[in-house]
Amino acid sequence: MATSSSQPLIHILENIPFNPDPENLLTRVHLKAGSPDAQDFLALLEKARLASRPKALYRESYVEAIDDDQVTIADTTFHSRTLRVNLEHVGRVFPFVITCGTEPDAIALPPGDFLAQFWLDAIKAAALEASGAHLNALLEQRYALGKTSSMSPGSGDVSIWPIEEQRLLFGLLGDVRAAIGVSLTESCLMTPNKTVSGIIFPAEKAIRTCQVCRRENCPNRQAEFDPAAWQAIQVQGQESIPLVE
Numbered sequence: 001m002a003t004s005s006s007q008p009l010i011h012i013l014e015n016i017p018f019n020p021d022p023e024n025l026l027t028r029v030h031l032k033a034g035s036p037d038a039q040d041f042l043a044l045l046e047k048a049r050l051a052s053r054p055k056a057l058y059r060e061s062y063v064e065a066i067d068d069d070q071v072t073i074a075d076t077t078f079h080s081r082t083l084r085v086n087l088e089h090v091g092r093v094f095p096f097v098i099t100c101g102t103e104p105d106a107i108a109l110p111p112g113d114f115l116a117q118f119w120l121d122a123i124k125a126a127a128l129e130a131s132g133a134h135l136n137a138l139l140e141q142r143y144a145l146g147k148t149s150s151m152s153p154g155s156g157d158v159s160i161w162p163i164e165e166q167r168l169l170f171g172l173l174g175d176v177r178a179a180i181g182v183s184l185t186e187s188c189l190m191t192p193n194k195t196v197s198g199i200i201f202p203a204e205k206a207i208r209t210c211q212v213c214r215r216e217n218c219p220n221r222q223a224e225f226d227p228a229a230w231q232a233i234q235v236q237g238q239e240s241i242p243l244v245e
Contacts, residue, residue, distance in 0.1 A: 008074065010174045013056040016134045020049060020126045029122050041119050044107075048123045051103045054131035055180040058096040058139070058200075059173055063087050073199070076168050080161040083151055086201065092143075093201045095172045096150075098135055100127035100194040102181040124194040132196065145202050152198035154188065163188045169197055 022042055023033070031038040065072040066088060069081040073093060087093065104124050109116045139145055154163030166188040170176050177183045183191050190197065 008059055008061075010179065011058050011060075012179050013058075013131075013135060013138065014053070014180075016054040016056065016131055018049060018052050018054050018127050018130045020045060020123065020130075025122060025126060029119055037115075040116075044116065044119055045123055047107060048104050048120065048127075051107060052123075052127045053101040053103050054099065054127045054134070055101050056096065056098045056131045056135040057173055057176060057180050058094050058135060060143075061093050061095055061172065063090055063093060074172055076172050078161070078165055078168060080151075080165070082160045083199070086149070086151060086203070090201045090203075093199050094139060094143075095169055095197075095199050096135060097170075097173060097176055097180065097182055097190075097195065097197040098128060098131040099180055099182050099190075099196075100124040100131065100192055102192055105192055121194070124192065128194040128196065136200075139200065145200075147202065147204055148200050149203035150198045150200045152196060155198075166190070166197060169199070 022045060025045060026033055026038055026041065029041060031041055059074075061074040063071060063073055064075070065077075066084055069084055070077050070079045071084045071087050072078075073095070104120060104127065107120065109120065136148070139148070151161060153161050153165040153169060155161065166184055170184060173179075181192070182195050182197075185191065
């Protein structure tokens, strides 16, 4: 682990172990063990395993002010009623970025081979999961957080937390590109594509962001929309309802 030389202290996590389960990944990409495609996939997996360097970055921060639909964290004001409700009784939070790393994108694939690209994306997703698990384990060990939840800009529909606030989040975390190779595009998407940013915070109760997202026909939906949960976050002073990605 390395840290920045100036305050605030930014923690950079490198040398994160990446030991993917081949059987699990074969299932994810819908391949039968022993098939010719499975052999090709496992060869790519081994190449990616050796090349991948999952990384993470976080900062220990504090909630300084809470207003109607905004939260100020370390002199940065975010505009999200959902975030405000979730952090109403929280003091310390952990802005973060986790990523699969830039290395897998340097692996040469046959031109136009969309199947190989699909396989590589699945491997990169596994590397991202390794990064997230490593960060969560470190935070639990170092800060004894107990149960936690997280929120990410752009997760769910625009009313939850606008994706444009990625810029503010990255501002809290210094030079993220220099630290772990993650960049923001003009539309506030992140590269590498298997990257997640957000804020981790302690929470005894948790519901999924999907439960307060009204976007229809979302291919990534993991829970049904819950009208009662959505209504609760619209009312100022309502009991906090933490969310988890």
